[in-house]
Amino acid sequence: MGDFSTDTEPYRRELLAHCYRMLGSFDDAEDAVQETYLRAWRAYEGFEGRASVRTWLHQIATNACLSALSHRSRRFLPSGLGGPVDDPAAVPVTADVAWVQPVPDSVLDPATIVASRDSLRLALIATxxxxxxxxxxxxxxxxxxxxxxxxxxxxxxxxTAAVKSTLQRARARLAEEPPDVERAVEPGQLEPVLGHYIAAVEHADGAALERVLRADACLEATPFSTWFSGRATCVPYLVRQVLGSPGDWRLLPTSANGQPAAVGYHRGAAYGLLVLTVTPTGIARIHAFGDPALVKRFGFPPTL
Structure with missing residues (x-):
């Protein structure tokens, strides 16, 4: 029998990614990982190595997630609730649902992000x-x-036969509504795009936003069910209803879900997080999470 901490700690970040994919929530995933280690610690003396420690921990974590899911409603992104609005003057409508949460790259294993970036994308997590x-x-x-x-x-x-059958059903269901996961861009190409986006927002520069957004770009922002599709709609909406005057917004770069992101402050107060889907032809989607608590969760101060 080895030492519990020595045997189990190397898998903590991998378990967090697994629980996050299962639950769609950073907060819930952290709770599930805590529950996993508590259960594992209690059962450690009886663990006789019939499986690898990694498999054993994932079994406990998966059961913890399934238990959590039995008591919680499905999580959504705004685009999962209905179609886009094509009127930039539309007033966004708040929805009282459980939202998918972003996860900071800083809490995940860097190797997981490099090898499995697409599997952490918000579009896939939501699907x-x-x-x-x-x-x-x-x-x-x-x-x-x-x-x-x-x-x-x-x-x-x-x-094993049951696993294969279950996987077939899962694949068939996902094929009916495949996730909109864009082709990945090399990490070195992401920072300049994020920098241009931050500058455009901070300077309230609609023309600069037009240059970095794709023609078919989408914008969705929790806690609103209303979302917008197409640069011709998104830019006027942002200019008229969001950007305000130069200096109203301050964005600080970070990363989430293997994607470039920025924590946002509006006139010095925490707003939340913006996550960009960057493609070789520009920004395809902006996910905005209007939750001030995320600013602290991503390691930034609550005010500027």
Missing amino acids: LQALPGRQRAVFILRDVMSWPASDVAQVMGTS
Whole structure:
């Protein structure tokens, strides 16, 4: 029998990514990981090495997530609630639903971000929330983490044949509504685009925003169900209803979900987080999370 901390700590960040994909919430994922380590610590003396420590921990974490999902409603992004609005003068409508949350790259394993950046994209995380819990777990373990079916069967407490059947159902369901995951851009190309976007917002420069957004760019912002599609709609909406005057906004660069991001302050007060989907032809989507608590969660001060 080894030392509990020595045996289990190397997997903490990997478990956080797994629980985040399962739950779509940074807060809930942290709670699930805490619950996982508590359960594992209590059961450690009886762990006899019938599985690897990694498989054993993922089994506990998956069960903790499935238990959490049985008591919580599905999480959404605004685009999952209906179609876009084409009127830039439209007043956004607040929706009382559970929202998908972004996750700071700083809390994840850098190797996971490099190797699996697309599997952390907000679009995929939101789409996964449509799957029933067990289908979601099998899909993540098999198709995202590339685990052998036999290992997944061990985690799920079922047979290899059952894992294959569950995976087929998950794939079929996702094929009906595939996630809008854009082709990845090399990390070195992301920072300049983020810098141009930050400058455009801070200077309230609509023309500069037009230059960095794709023609088919989308904008969605929690807690609003209203979202906008197309540069011709998004830019006028931002100019008329959001940007205000130069200096009203201050954005500080960070990263979330393997994507470039910025924490936002409006006239010195925390607003929340903006996450960009950057493609070779420009910014395809802006996810804005109007939650001041996220600023602190990403390691920034609550006011400027």
